[in-house]
Amino acid sequence: MSASRVFGEDAARLGEAALELTSLEDEVLALARRELPTGAYLDSHVHLGRDVDGHELTGDQLVSDLDRCEVARAVCFAPNDPGEDGAFRAANDLVLAAASAHPDRIVPFARVDPGRGAEAEISRMAGHGARGLKLHPVAQRFRPESEESVAATRAATELGWPIVIHAGFGARRLARPIAELAESVPGAVLILAHAGRGDAAGLADLARRHEGIWFDTSLATLVDVVGLPPARLLFGSDRPYGEHASALQLVALARHLAGWTDDEARAVLERNAAGLIGDAP
Numbered sequence: 001m002s003a004s005r006v007f008g009e010d011a012a013r014l015g016e017a018a019l020e021l022t023s024l025e026d027e028v029l030a031l032a033r034r035e036l037p038t039g040a041y042l043d044s045h046v047h048l049g050r051d052v053d054g055h056e057l058t059g060d061q062l063v064s065d066l067d068r069c070e071v072a073r074a075v076c077f078a079p080n081d082p083g084e085d086g087a088f089r090a091a092n093d094l095v096l097a098a099a100s101a102h103p104d105r106i107v108p109f110a111r112v113d114p115g116r117g118a119e120a121e122i123s124r125m126a127g128h129g130a131r132g133l134k135l136h137p138v139a140q141r142f143r144p145e146s147e148e149s150v151a152a153t154r155a156a157t158e159l160g161w162p163i164v165i166h167a168g169f170g171a172r173r174l175a176r177p178i179a180e181l182a183e184s185v186p187g188a189v190l191i192l193a194h195a196g197r198g199d200a201a202g203l204a205d206l207a208r209r210h211e212g213i214w215f216d217t218s219l220a221t222l223v224d225v226v227g228l229p230p231a232r233l234l235f236g237s238d239r240p241y242g243e244h245a246s247a248l249q250l251v252a253l254a255r256h257l258a259g260w261t262d263d264e265a266r267a268v269l270e271r272n273a274a275g276l277i278g279d280a281p
């Protein structure tokens, strides 16, 4: 018994099944790696902390996941844990603490509710080294094209931050709202989570007209990922709701089906995200 977590679950909780699942996870990882070029993979979608729905992940747990799955770094933001005032302050501080404990593994993003002190929280987080923003229009119940959302997006864009926006799973069709947001904030870099699930074709069409529209592969469908250009795609796991073995296998299958070159696959796994968070090339 080697791993303490299997497919993202606590191995101890899985009992006797853990051993078998661990070797299955090894097999999935090996299959994925066979299809993918080596590199310093960057997971662009991880939640650290404790969601009000009970999902939970600590920085130390994440780093052991990353080690097991040979992923170099992860972009991390808070789960849905807005706190009493709804401003995400405590949840954001937890992400910062994990990033300062693992500065070479964790890239901190801020999460805000556009209707609750967002601009103050964005500038506070910028002062602490955050490098991007996460918005969740479904959990925080706002429209992406609303005045508050535009203001938060503008504040992040002025800092040079990319903005991860939840798409799919309860979201309405997003191509038009996201087009409005993109037009209201020229220069904004908008990363649609879950490959724009639910409106991927409309959003892919929008991406052809707007160079600031990107997508992550976290908990996406294979068909959606295959239909998107690798130059606009970022590998993501959505830990702790998703896990790395399946996330890497999804990218491997998409690469196989879409025929991405090694260079295109490396862009998805690492280079696109590194560029958006401002790593030196």
Ligand SMILES: [Zn+2]
Pocket (backbone or CB within 6 Å): 045, 047, 193, 238
């Ligand atoms: Zn997520």
